Amino acid sequence: MPRSFRLVSLLSAYALVAAAMWLSLSPVAEALPAGEHVPADGRDRHTTHPAMRRSHVFNSDPGTKVLTSEELKNEELTNKESTRDSSGESKSVKLTFYWGEVQTEADSGDVILGTCSGKKLASVSEAFADAAVMEGTATLSNGKTINLGGCDCENYMCFMETDGPIGTKGNTLVPYYSVAAKNISYGTTLMVDQLKGVKLPNGKTHNGCVRVDDEGWGLVNNQIDWYVVTEANYKSLNKLVTEEKVDITIQDCSIDE
Template identity: 35%
Template sequence: MKSTIILAIVFLCMLVNAKPLNRRSIKACYKNARLTQYWIPKEGDKDMLNDGKVVTLSGSKTSSLKTTSGSTIAKVSKTTYEKFQMEGTGLLQNGVMVNLDSDKDTFLKVDRDESPYGLGSTDNNHLSPWVSVASNDMKHGSKLFIKELKGVKLPDGKVHNGCVRVDDEGWSFSGCQIDFFVLQYSAYQKLQDILPEHVTVTEDSSCKILNYVTAAVKKWAVI
């Protein structure tokens, strides 16, 4: 009888201390994770260089976006070429999207039927504006809840629910950082003074992923 009572008490303690199945523990540093943003540079738009200088991605088309086979996808200005290299992807005014291929000097055309807003870091990850994030220590496809993102009004007018998904990896940082895909440099400009530099992140498989793309966003993306 005593053993039965003891087992019952142990079981009750386990239930009290158990975490919800949809929430998983992640690194403690994610209670104060660094938040950054990234976007797709578009030919003809204003954008920012590594030194913080704002430039327009235009000018004499002297640089060729070449494939690994040596064929030319398009010619762009030197500034545009270097920005596409830096971000790893870029959007031409005619709607062609390119992504770095096997090295920093070769590009491939993105299949925009499959990946209208760009490629994630694996074949099965396609970027979604204001949903996709890059992380180097989270499993691909993980749904995350960012407390400070909930209720934020996005540049397209929609309000974010705080739920994002790991679709990408970052080459310019290590761990305990979330790089938020905001699609456009103009969106970054509007959000940089709204979003904090550090956020609280939890992993939550029940987080509802929403669609924040509007007609205006599709028009910008040439879709």
């Protein structure tokens, strides 16, 4: 082979290797800042990852202890005490939203949602199934609420029926006052300046106090994920709370339950 041809071949090979390395280093999707809507499969998303976000995967295996209301309260007090040293210090964190999916007629399909033990719960569209996994909770057309269970979710057989949306400890989430976080202890109450005075879809006015009732695997350390019940509520509140970052202070305050 002539030298010139060998040189061209070598350059071509180097170019292919460089292209492969560039593709492998391409960045993943970033979290959407507050105030922006991006359609995905016909649904608006304001989450931290396009696939899965929440980590309140409640382990329903036999032997797992579900805390009672009194035990949950005691754990909240313990965690508040452990974070008291940092109370009073304001910190700027990223704000995102989450909600439960609600099945409609448009969400019918042949994808089976079921329990970890194999019980069928519903037949839905793939888009709805993916959304239910991402948000971690959903309300089916029969009115029943399902949440992620304690098993792998590759085949959508990973849910359990519950009385309502639940958090990390199997606790019921409080609309507009529960948040998910990664590096703030469960039960910690936070004052969020940007939520004070916000008119809520239920007609009430937010007092700025929220509580860490959940956590998320797609969350970063300096971030809180606000539980707003439905996607429709997210759309309306996202127009009122448009800041990408909010100021939080760890302090004793009362949520509106």
